Amino acid sequence: MTQLNKQRASEILQAIRKRRVVVVGDVMLDEFVWGEVHAHLSEAPVPVVDIRRESVHLGGAANVLANLVALGRKRQ
Numbered sequence: 793m794t795q796l797n798k799q800r801a802s803e804i805l806q807a808i809r810k811r812r813v814v815v816v817g818d819v820m821l822d823e824f825v826w827g828e829v830h831a832h833l834s835e836a837p838v839p840v841v842d843i844r845r846e847s848v849h850l851g852g853a854a855n856v857l858a859n860l861v862a863l864g865r866k867r868q
Contacts (some may be wrong), residue, residue: 809864824849838854 827841850858 805863808860813860813865814855815853815857815860817856819854822849822855823847823853 824847825843826843826845826847827843829841830836831840832838833840849855
């Protein structure tokens, strides 16, 4: 197997631009909660979190499609 180095990555990206790509799958939203754990409940092993921020990002096949667009693929 060829090692992935800068030159090989560039070759792969150039090859992707010349091919048609079909993405099939589910569109999902991944939700992330960012915060700081203060304590654990004594009744259950559940952390108590002070929420600082939340974010939502594309998941599943939608994430794959977003990554292809970020790599330079255009919709046809």
